[in-house]
Amino acid sequence: MEASNLHWTKQRVTFRFCPQCGTKLQSDFKFCPSCGKKIPCSADPSEREGTSAPTNISPSKVDEACKDSIDSQDSTEVRGKARLLPPVEQGEKSDKATVDIATGSSPKSKALSKAKKPKHTVALETLENGTEMTDMTGRKWTVMQLLSQSMTEFVYQVVEKGSKKSSSSESSYILKMGAKDGRIFNEQNFLQRAARPSSVKKWIKQQNMDLLGIPSCAGFGFYTDSYRFLIFSSIGQSLPSVMQDKLLPEKTVLHLTCRLLDVLHYIHSNEYVHCDVKAENIYILSGQATQVYLVGYSHAFRYCPSGQHVEYSEGRRALPEGSLDFISLDAHKGVAQSRRSDLQSLGYCMLHWHTGVLPWSTLTNPDKVAALKQRYMDDVPALLSHCFGQKRDSSAFLSYLTAVANLQYTEQPNYSELRAKLSAALSQLSGHLDEPLVF
Structure with missing residues (x-):
């Protein structure tokens, strides 16, 4: 029994990190010595043994103290299918629409899948009308x-x-x-x-x-x-339901991007990043098509607690679920996402909404997608050339994506300059932010 307990203690010391700043912790730590944040409670024994389990914590399994931790959900939950797979299964294809990158085949992602165990979930039941x-x-x-x-x-x-x-x-x-949790x-x-x-x-x-x-x-x-x-x-309809599988004019994409930059500027100024920018999380208010909403803050991460930016460290955080096409390079690398992550995801969305093409859209292997994203963020003109094909590419897209590609991890984006350039390009196309969006 003593040997078994010692083995478990070593595992906890090896793989336990602060969900806020990533500092390695000993198993009995209740608060992080670096950032002072409360450490979330461990889940039930099945997680410690590496057994497969769905995501999220069942309320019956959660210590009441865990409910006070605002940041514990930011970095400890991944989709239920992110279980510890034997090596022969690591190369299997992921769900393209919504994936857990921790099932990828790289050594780094294997280590992450060991470090962050899946949690238990409650089977949701639908409510009857009139409830x-x-x-x-x-x-x-x-x-x-x-x-x-x-x-x-x-x-x-x-x-x-x-x-x-x-x-x-x-x-x-x-x-x-x-x-509930x-x-x-x-x-x-x-x-x-x-x-x-x-x-x-x-x-x-x-x-x-x-x-x-x-x-x-x-x-x-x-x-x-x-x-x-x-x-x-009520905030209207989701962007995919409004688009109805149609491509958006450049004028509409520029309009949308300006509105979304406003939202990102606000949440970034309040120490958070969204971490899941995609069409499904964008809503247009019916009858007032100038009102654009960014929703879906279930993955929001506090990147700058008390004004101190989290440190860059690859492979330290569990990789988030999300659309493989739009997650940022930092997310692929297991780095805590920062402001540039949201802006990068928005850039991928811009290209997809207008051209319907991304160089990695036919791939399902997360490592190959990450490699292409790195290649094209190092060569933005080539990215636009691939997406636009024979069409003339957009100078506004080029300017935005180049600025985002050059951002450092902890650097504050110049939101006003980005928005001003997009707004100027919108004006050249006879568009204005006060006018209804054109679909």
């Missing part, structure tokens, strides 16, 4: 219909009970529900810490803006002992 939910302030909400679902979350249309406009779309809200826990913490309505309103006034596309959280609460939910004002 009533009560948030933490006592407001009651009635479920109207299921809008979308994934393996980890459900999204419903809801109305506030007793509202005089209960049958009107004006009173429609969105309810997002997931496992899953990724939605991280999103709630981000919204409460960095995206309070008063803070957003103050930023809009300071920056002399007309709007800022961060969804307003109207409330949150719990349903049974297993689920957590967030309530948002």
